[in-house]
Amino acid sequence: MRNLLDFLYKYHHWLVFVLLEVVSVVLLFKYNSYQNSVWFTSANAVAGKVYEMESKLTSYMAMAELNEQLTLRNIYQERQLDQLRRLYAEATKDTTAAEREELAFLSNYQLIPAKVVENSIHKAENLITIDKGRKDGVEPDMGVACGNGVVGVVYLVSDHYSVVISALNAASSRISCSIRNRGYFGYLHWYGGDPSVAYVEDVPRHAKFNLGEWMVTSGFSSIFPSGVQVGKIEQVYNSSDGLSYKLKVRLSTDFGNLRDVVVISDKSIAERAALMQAARDSISFKQRQ
Missing domain, CATH: 2.40.10.350 (Rod shape-determining protein MreC, domain 2)
Structure with missing residues (x-):
């Protein structure tokens, strides 16, 4: 507390100066129409810049999310295109069997x-x-x-x-x-x-x-x-x-x-890895016999 009082006493003239400046500025812009309009215009310009920056930042964040969605969509479309090629190549056969196989395969993984x-x-x-x-x-x-x-x-x-x-x-x-x-x-x-x-x-x-x-x-x-x-x-x-x-x-x-x-x-x-390991263990066991 004593340090605070010493600081105020030492710099009291600067504090009074700043306070008077603030009061004068407030009075100037509050009771003078020209200065008030200038302040209003400047404040709007600054606010506009802030909102513009905020909008750009929001757009950038949305763009990052959009890129993520496009990546997922490209992967899925590539899989669907591969499916269509297979169905076309097997057009003279049972295409429903190929489609069922492909759909079952797609259900086995996530992105x-x-x-x-x-x-x-x-x-x-x-x-x-x-x-x-x-x-x-x-x-x-x-x-x-x-x-x-x-x-x-x-x-x-x-x-x-x-x-x-x-x-x-x-x-x-x-x-x-x-x-x-x-x-x-x-x-x-x-x-x-x-x-x-x-x-x-x-x-x-x-x-x-x-x-x-x-x-x-x-x-x-x-x-x-x-x-x-x-x-x-x-x-x-x-x-x-x-x-x-x-x-x-x-x-x-x-x-x-x-x-x-x-x-x-x-x-x-995991299932395929377990099956492969079981096969290796079986072969190893037979070799030891």
């Missing part, structure tokens, strides 16, 4: 929207951090995609964040993919360098396809459903042993401008 908070594209082993984690339903070995195609596979998970092994990871990423509507499959591998180009290896020599055709996820693993875009075939090479093809693929995902992604949660992963 968890997330945003990229950290990303790299020029390292040999690129990783991505997203803002969803264990409490949001994300678990290791779940696939991650965006509206344009595959992104990577969840590696580490905390309560609120996850680290994703990017498809641009030369050491750890091998995603099973196939030539759309052809059935021939291989494994996507990135060798470094250009972040828009990767290669699909181990495509069988008897495979028939054309340049410009799409590579999509094969659905053979428990990570990605079938039909998620990977990229377009640009060139074809022979493998080093001459027994298969290596395809140069222009990736559909722009990893340098990655913002909104979805984590693909497959409800049947």
